[in-house]
Structure formats: C-alpha cells, structure tokens
Amino acid sequence: MPAKVAGAGASSSSAPLSVPAPRPPVIAGTLYRGREGMWSWVLHRITGVAIYFFLLVHILDTALVRVSPEAYNAVIGAYKTPIMGLGELALVAAILFHALNGLRIILVDFWSVGTRHQRALFWTVLGVWAVLMIAFTPRHLIAVFGG
Amino acid sequence: MTTIDAPRTPVNRTRRGVNLEKWGWMYMRASGVVLVVLIFGHLFVNLVAGEGVKQIDFAFVAGKLTDPFWIVWDTLLLWLALIHGANGMRTLVNDYVTKPKVRAALHFALASSTAVLLILGTLVIYTFDPCPAGADPELVASFCSTL
Numbered sequence: 184m185p186a187k188v189a190g191a192g193a194s195s196s197s198a199p200l201s202v203p204a205p206r207p208p209v210i211a212g213t214l215y216r217g218r219e220g221m222w223s224w225v226l227h228r229i230t231g232v233a234i235y236f237f238l239l240v241h242i243l244d245t246a247l248v249r250v251s252p253e254a255y256n257a258v259i260g261a262y263k264t265p266i267m268g269l270g271e272l273a274l275v276a277a278i279l280f281h282a283l284n285g286l287r288i289i290l291v292d293f294w295s296v297g298t299r300h301q302r303a304l305f306w307t308v309l310g311v312w313a314v315l316m317i318a319f320t321p322r323h324l325i326a327v328f329g330g
Numbered sequence: 331m332t333t334i335d336a337p338r339t340p341v342n343r344t345r346r347g348v349n350l351e352k353w354g355w356m357y358m359r360a361s362g363v364v365l366v367v368l369i370f371g372h373l374f375v376n377l378v379a380g381e382g383v384k385q386i387d388f389a390f391v392a393g394k395l396t397d398p399f400w401i402v403w404d405t406l407l408l409w410l411a412l413i414h415g416a417n418g419m420r421t422l423v424n425d426y427v428t429k430p431k432v433r434a435a436l437h438f439a440l441a442s443s444t445a446v447l448l449i450l451g452t453l454v455i456y457t458f459d460p461c462p463a464g465a466d467p468e469l470v471a472s473f474c475s476t477l
Binding site: 189228231232234235238239242245246248249251252253255256259262263268271275278282285287288289293315319322323325326327 | 359362363365366369370373377378381382384385386387388389391392395408411412415417418419422443447450451453454457458459462465466469470
C-alpha cells in the first residue's frame with residue numbers, strides 16, 4: 184500500500200504538501216528502516232572494512248620488492264594458491280560493489296533527482312556488479328586453477 | 331543529566347575556520363571517483379590481462395615500477411586509497427566506539443599506521459632497484475642482462 188498521507192495540517196488549508204507514508208520495515212525489528220537504502224549502507228561498511236584490511240596487508244607484501252626478488256616471489260606465490268584465488272574473487276566482488284555503490288552515493292548526494300531514484304540506483308549497482316562478476320569470475324578461475 | 335536540542339533547532343554556528351568534517355566528506359567522494367579508475371585499471375592489468383594472477387612476480391613488478399606511468403599510478407593509488415580507507419575507518423570508530431579513551435586510542439592507531447604505511451610505500455616506489463646487485467638472473471626482469 185504506497186498510500187500518500189497528507190502532512191500534519193491535513194485538515195487545515197495551509198499544507199498542500201503531501202508527505203509519503205513511512206514504509207514498514209520488511210523484517211519486523213530490523214535496525215533502521217530496512218530495504219535497499221539500509222542494506223546498501225550495511226554492505227558499503229562491511230566491504231569497506233574488508234578492503235581496508237586487505238590494503239594494509241597488500242602495501243606490506245608489495246614492500247618486499249625492496250627486500251629481495253626471493254622474498255617478494257615467496258609471498259606473492261601465496262596469492263596464486265587455490266584458497267587465496269577464491270579469496271581474490273571475494274576481494275574483487277567487495278571492491279566492485281564498494282566502487283559502484285560509492286558512485287551511487289555520489290549520485291544521491293549531487294544529482295538533483297538522485298535521492299528520488301536511490302532505490303533504482305541500488306538495483307542498477309547490483310546489475311552492473313553481476314555483469315562484471317560474470318565477466319571476471321571465469322577469467323580468474325581459469326588463471327588460478329587452469330594449469 | 332544532559333538534554334538534546336529539539337530536532338528543528340537551527341545550528342549554532344559559533345565555530346570559526348575550516349570545516350574539516352565537510353572537507354573529509356568531500357575527500358571521500360572526490361578520491362572515490364579517482365579510485366574507481368585507478369583500482370579498476372590496477373585489477374585489469376594485474377588480474378585480467380596477460381596470464382592473470384600467475385604472471386605477478388618480482389620481474390613483473392620491476393617492469394611496471396621502471397615505467398613513469400605506473401610510478402605515478404601506484405603513488406596515487408597508495409595515497410588516495412589508504413587515506414580514503416583510514417578516513418572511512420575513522421567514521422566507523424566515531425559511530426560505534428563510545429568510550430573516549432578507546433576512541434582516542436583507535437584514532438591514534440589509524441593515524442600512525444597510515445603515516446607509517448604512506449612513508450614506507452612511497453619509499454619503496456621511489457627507491458626501488460629493478461636489478462639488485464647479485465640477484466638471481468632467473469628472477470629479475472630480462473632488461474637487467476643488457477645493463
């Protein structure tokens with residue numbers, strides 16, 4: 184029921200503005216108001232933290248190029264194992280979501296009608312994310328597991 | 331007991347000077363757009379092009395870090411990404427950590443780890459030696475043999 188209710192002064196003549204009714208949360212008892220807005224925010228935080236901790240490790244492992252070729256090749260060899268290969272898939276999935284949802288946040292903030300379309304923008308983010316993952320996943324799995 | 335202002339109370343702008351929180355907010359969006367380009371390019375060249383993740387070794391990195399294009403690319407990547415990530419983590423600390431001492435300790439940990447990794451990473455990029463003396467010729471880039 185996407186009912187539009189009038190503002191507080193409905194019966195008086197001074198309030199022609201209609202205010203959309205608050206949407207009921209999908210899951211009763213969930214934090215905030217649920218739906219696309221909350222879940223995109225939750226995912227943005229979780230992926231952001233994961234990417235941050237990977238970045239710390241990644242700066243340190245790359246710094247080994249300054250130690251010796253052997254030291255760098257030893258640690259980068261770990262990235263080529265099957266388990267780390269799957270980890271890289273998860274990392275790229277997190278990065279792609281964080282990047283695309285970040286662009287959505289910028290549109291919501293700066294595009295005049297961005298807020299109105301934030302829900303459609305979220306599904307666009309998921310659609311583009313899925314396309315990029317469908318392209319990347321086989322390519323990466325072949326590199327990791329193929330020979 | 332402290333009371334909070336009514337929701338529609340105007341902001342009391344008594345503070346003068348630069349609004350750092352506003353510029354932090356702007357930084358997340360400005361750096362975010364640039365990072366989408368830098369990281370997508372980084373992922374494409376390292377994980378998609380060529381032989382994917384298995385091509386990465388000391389000689390591969392040496393080939394990139396002797397090219398001014400990738401030196402600038404990686405320097406921007408290091409600084410923009412780490413500051414973006416640390417500032418994002420600061421947002422989470424401010425949201426979830428209520429004890430002032432714990433909050434101060436985490437802010438200090440974020441700032442100091444960021445400073446150390448920025449200095450370390452920058453030194454690695456600009457003092458990198460692609461053909462270290464006495465290195466195994468099998469492990470260094472092919473152009474080292476012509477020097």
